[in-house]
Amino acid sequence: MTSDLRSFDGLGFFLYRSASAPGLTEAGLSRILATARSRNQKLGLTGCLHYEDGMFFQWLEGPSSSLVQILDAISADDRHDRVEILDQGPLEHRQFQDWRMRFSDRNSGSLTDWFARSDNSTVDRSHYNNGVVSFLLSLAT
Ligand SMILES: Cc1cc2nc3c(=O)[nH]c(=O)nc-3n(C[C@H](O)[C@H](O)[C@H](O)COP(=O)(O)O)c2cc1C
Structure with missing residues (x-):
C-alpha cells in the first residue's frame, strides 16, 4: 500500500x-x-x-x-x-x-534478466505490459 x-x-x-x-x-x-x-x-x-x-x-x-x-x-x-x-x-x-x-x-543477479524471464506469478501483467510499450515507444521518438 x-x-x-x-x-x-x-x-x-x-x-x-x-x-x-x-x-x-x-x-x-x-x-x-x-x-x-x-x-x-x-x-x-x-x-x-x-x-x-x-x-x-x-x-x-x-x-x-x-x-x-x-x-x-x-x-x-x-x-x-x-x-x-x-x-x-x-x-x-x-x-x-x-x-x-x-x-x-x-554478478549476483540481473534485474533486467529477471524481468525478461518473469511470468504472471511474479509480476503484475498490466503494469509490466504498459512498461514494455512505453519503453518501445520511447525508442521510436
Ligand atoms: C545509492 C545510494 C544509497 C545510499 N544509501 C544509504 C543508506 O542506506 N543509508 C545511509 O545512511 N546513507 C545512504 N547513502 C548516503 C547518503 O546519501 C548520505 O551521504 C549519508 O547518509 C550521510 O548523510 P549526511 O551527509 O547528511 O550526514 C546512500 C547514497 C547513495 C548514493
Missing part, C-alpha cells in the same frame, strides 16, 4: 530507483556502502541496494521517522540523480532484518 512516510508512525519502507553519477568507481561504491551500513545501524534501518547498468535500486525499511531523515539525505546526494520513489508505505514485518544494507550487482 502506498502512503506518505510522514502520514504514519511505526515500521515503514520505501523503494526507489536512481542513476549513478558518471565515473562512480568500485571505491566510491564501497564508501557509499560503508556510510550506509554504519548510519543505518544507528537509525534502526535495514534493506538492500542493487546496482546494475548505472542504475541503483534500493529498498529501505525501519521506523518512519528514520526513513524520512534518510530519504532527505539520499535525495540530496550528488553521487546519483533522478531519484524516483517507486513505492513507500507502512510495513508489517521487515524483509531484510539481518541486513544493515545488503548489496547486489549483476
Whole structure:
C-alpha cells in the first residue's frame, strides 16, 4: 500500500530507483556502502541496494521517522540523480532484518534478466505490459 512516510508512525519502507553519477568507481561504491551500513545501524534501518547498468535500486525499511531523515539525505546526494520513489508505505514485518544494507550487482543477479524471464506469478501483467510499450515507444521518438 502506498502512503506518505510522514502520514504514519511505526515500521515503514520505501523503494526507489536512481542513476549513478558518471565515473562512480568500485571505491566510491564501497564508501557509499560503508556510510550506509554504519548510519543505518544507528537509525534502526535495514534493506538492500542493487546496482546494475548505472542504475541503483534500493529498498529501505525501519521506523518512519528514520526513513524520512534518510530519504532527505539520499535525495540530496550528488553521487546519483533522478531519484524516483517507486513505492513507500507502512510495513508489517521487515524483509531484510539481518541486513544493515545488503548489496547486489549483476554478478549476483540481473534485474533486467529477471524481468525478461518473469511470468504472471511474479509480476503484475498490466503494469509490466504498459512498461514494455512505453519503453518501445520511447525508442521510436
Ligand atoms: C545509492 C545510494 C544509497 C545510499 N544509501 C544509504 C543508506 O542506506 N543509508 C545511509 O545512511 N546513507 C545512504 N547513502 C548516503 C547518503 O546519501 C548520505 O551521504 C549519508 O547518509 C550521510 O548523510 P549526511 O551527509 O547528511 O550526514 C546512500 C547514497 C547513495 C548514493
